[in-house]
Amino acid sequence: MDSGAIRRWLALGAAALTVSGALALVAPAEAQAVTAANCAGREVRTLPFATGTVHVYRQGGYVCAITLSKTSSGGRQPMSVSVQARGNRPVVDKGRYTHHAGPVTVHAGHRCVWVKGSVGRSSVSSGWILC
Numbered sequence: 491m492d493s494g495a496i497r498r499w500l501a502l503g504a505a506a507l508t509v510s511g512a513l514a515l516v517a518p519a520e521a522q523a524v525t526a527a528n529c530a531g532r533e534v535r536t537l538p539f540a541t542g543t544v545h546v547y548r549q550g551g552y553v554c555a556i557t558l559s560k561t562s563s564g565g566r567q568p569m570s571v572s573v574q575a576r577g578n579r580p581v582v583d584k585g586r587y588t589h590h591a592g593p594v595t596v597h598a599g600h601r602c603v604w605v606k607g608s609v610g611r612s613s614v615s616s617g618w619i620l621c
Contacts, residue, residue, distance in 0.1 A: 528593040529554035537607065539614040544571060544607035548620060551599040556592035557607035564588065570608045576601045576618065 531549025541561065547554045557571040569591035574580035575598040583592045596603065602618040 528556050528590075529595070535605070535616070535619060537605065537614045537616055539607070539609075540612040542569070542607065542609035542612070544605060544614055544616075546573075546603075546605055546616075546619075551597055552595055553598045553603045553605075553620065554593050554595040555605050555607070556590055556594075557609060558590045559588075559609045561609075562589075567610050568608070569610075570606070570613075572606045574604045575599070576603070580604070580606075 529545070529547035531547040531552065531554065533545055534548045535544075535546035537544040537546065542557055542559045544555055544557050553573055553575070555571050555573045557569055559567065559569065566586040566588055568585075569587045570582060570584035571592040571594055572580040572582040572584075573594050573596045575596050578596070581594045581596050583594050585591065591607070591609075598620070602621040603616075604618055605616040607614050
């Protein structure tokens with residue numbers, strides 16, 4: 491990997507941290523509007539479930555996902571999001587958050603991915619998609 495590519499990845503990581511920090515301060519409706527800023531590419535799937543929604547994005551060989559809570563309780567609650575490219579281990583963001591878990595990004599190439607998300611006791615699992 492050349493030094494230009496490393497600088498681009500570092501800039502992308504810094505931008506992601508900045509955006510996720512800003513999201514911690516905004517209301518849930520505004521957080522949903524900013525979802526596209528967290529994940530590069532176009533939205534290819536929406537996985538709704540009782541207490542939230544997982545948004546899945548794809549750009550080139552990369553797949554990104556973020557779980558958004560439906561409630562604006564203001565308190566922290568258990569949330570998670572994971573993306574697993576077939577043949578690899580899942581990349582997971584799991585913790586107690588107010589609005590969203592993620593984003594998580596994996597390089598899938600042309601392989602299928604399995605996306606999971608949860609908010610509280612409710613969850614969704616996609617099965618193998620984007621094959």
